[in-house]
Amino acid sequence: MTSEKRIWGTLDPFYEGGPVLGRTVANSRFLIELLRRDPFDEYHFFLPGKWAADPLRKHLEKTAPALLEQNRVRLLRRSDLAGMLGRVSYYCFHLSDCITCQPFVSRMRNRLSAELFPVTGPIHSLSYAHFTRSFLQHLWPGTTRRDAIVCTSTAGRRAVEGFFDQLRRGFGLGEDTHPAPRLARIPLGVNVTAYRPCERSGALPVKILAFGRISHHSKMDLVPLIRALHRLVRDGMDPASVELILAGWGDKDNQTLETLENLAANTGIRLTTVLRPNEPRKHKLFSEADILVSVADNPQETFGITLVEAGAFGLPVVASDYDGYKDIVVHGETGLLVPTIGPATTPEIDLEAPLTFDSHYHLRLAQATAVEIPALADALGRLIRDPELRRTMGAAARRRVETEFSWPGIIDAHLALWEELWREPADPEPLRDVPHPLAPEYGALFGHYTSRVLEDGTLLKAGRTGQAFYRNKDFPNLYEGIRYAIDLDVVRKLVFFARSAVDSATLIRKVSSIARHLNNTEIENHVLWALKQDILERTE
Structure with a gap:
């Protein structure tokens, strides 16, 4: 790892209310003990919404107030993840369960991160019928030697091995073409x-x-x-x-x-x-x-x-x-x-x-x-x-x-695992564009629904609303759920460069030269949104 700052990331709050069950107790206690040990410079939580962030913040105010005051714990939106992976070097990502989305975190890491940091998640209950599909997610060409599932028991580890064996037999998947994450055994602990x-x-x-x-x-x-x-x-x-x-x-x-x-x-x-x-x-x-x-x-x-x-x-x-x-x-x-x-x-x-x-x-x-x-x-x-x-x-x-089974020892075991995973060889470049077969490719699947798709040669010019917006006489409607994805300053630049008709490739290239925080796909999304809002319009 080349970054001097060690940042731990996750998509889960680890703390949740409801019945006192083994999984909830184990996850909550893991977070408390990790933050008590405090081995990282920052802790980034990419959460699905305010409903998850608010209870976690209250929990952290009780259990780790100093880290909050020092701004070393950041509660971010799940929608911020792609941008942060492109800009920030993470030490590792650890999820509260391997079942949910661990392979898709690895996929986004492969695509956007300069280095392939370890991605890990533990097992809890394994016996639900739909979990076979969840373990199928892990068998894909983008799995690296820095991906690991943390098994809390020897019996649990054998069960996960059994899932992978069954899936490989049933779908004819080879270990060389569809590798599985490493299986590490680290038990749960108590205070x-x-x-x-x-x-x-x-x-x-x-x-x-x-x-x-x-x-x-x-x-x-x-x-x-x-x-x-x-x-x-x-x-x-x-x-x-x-x-x-x-x-x-x-x-x-x-x-x-x-x-x-x-x-x-x-x-x-x-x-x-x-x-x-x-x-x-x-x-x-x-x-x-x-x-x-x-x-x-x-x-x-x-x-x-x-x-x-x-x-x-x-x-x-x-x-x-x-x-x-x-x-x-x-x-x-x-x-x-x-x-x-x-x-x-x-x-x-x-x-x-x-x-x-x-x-x-x-x-x-x-x-x-x-x-x-x-x-x-x-x-x-x-x-x-x-x-x-x-x-x-x-x-x-x-x-x-x-x-x-004491928590300090359990946290040490996780730290040793993440350090060991970093020593595994992993080249990101061959994996950048490897798709995950269980993640829908929406453009390819549904692109035929529209009359046409945006191509390099599509000619665009500023629309009437766009001209008014540029002169501060009109303001586009920006829904709450899209605010993170659309930068109105970038939209204003689109209008400026499209004063006269310009093809989309040239327009994207010009905006990219002055909006370096966005990649070409993100700028293309700005162009399409501007078309939707009459800020740009297509011309022949």
Whole structure:
């Protein structure tokens, strides 16, 4: 990189309101920790509108006020992106999700930027049926060795590899002609200093916390958990010796919750539900718990930040041996992993998924994935009976979080990735005009709709409105959505150079000589807009 100033860019606010879900928490925390570390000279956010910019500004006023005061955080319009890429040398662009528009950022970079800076984005949930098309976007000739997808878990990385393998087989795409971004593994993190382990007395009842979306078709089916506890009761465990706390995002009229309450009542085990807890309430729940249990069975789950949070609180974990949980829990050391079993192929669900609701096929997939209840009961029984084992595993979990999942280390890993990507060879010139096959070429597709197209030899002259505009006696209508694209000073120059009939190529060349901030395509757009407004008119 030749620029002395290091500028980080993105198209996303990272901060968003709404339900407290893993993706939103992870993105918001990443931004807080990046700005706290402050490794760059400036941070540029190219946002889709005021509705995204205003909440982000308020968030930054609380979390990074000094950077705002120093004007080192810039909230720009998405429409400013092309112009800025042509003028500014960026160190990297990092998006809040690889699914949305990462390849198209790379395409614009290839076309406009002097240097090919790294473009990266993380994975979150991967199991939505339409995501296959999203990953197809990444397989195109303009992908460079400086493009990367950040996979939060080993399981997630294998899933992304599977998407690319399936797409290459299905469409006959070669790795040499349709390369994929690099896949890097960097986990999510927690603010370790905000989560403190608590001294737990070991007194009864043992509090077992299950934290997450309370939904049978989303994160996990909790019925096997209650079945496992019932199994322990039937084997002689006193039901009064444990309390099960279900907490997370859910609704009071949730039929699933009613089912769980009825099942728990049949076992004699006390069940407490806490819906939509805020952050202080969440901390209290983790602080008072003795065991965290998470029996994920749904491919929507990719990482499992709740398990990391539990470790930060010094909690041992009983978790299904599934998805990203395999990276987080060290079996027998920081917790216990429970075997799972599922189908090798899913032909019926594969047929239905693109044609039905997300909740429907996720439910079918989850109901075909079994968390082995006898093993779950054994794991819970071991920790319920042995307070010293709980303390030992909880302490080991805390140490592991401190070394593997603290945000400073996660930010360091991203910085190392971006630095490593810069060392990859990448020549921009062969990529300047490489089109993306999934981006419509509107001129080519719809140019035949008009009577003619603007050609080099098209003769133009100042129109009546243009003459009045030049004398400040008329003012053209400039819609809000086009203000960024039309420079009225340039339009005035068009009128000046078209006092007498002039061909469009000559007109564009003359304006280009004195409006160097615009390229020829942008000047051509000014010419067409001026024709539309009667500022110019075509002549024979």
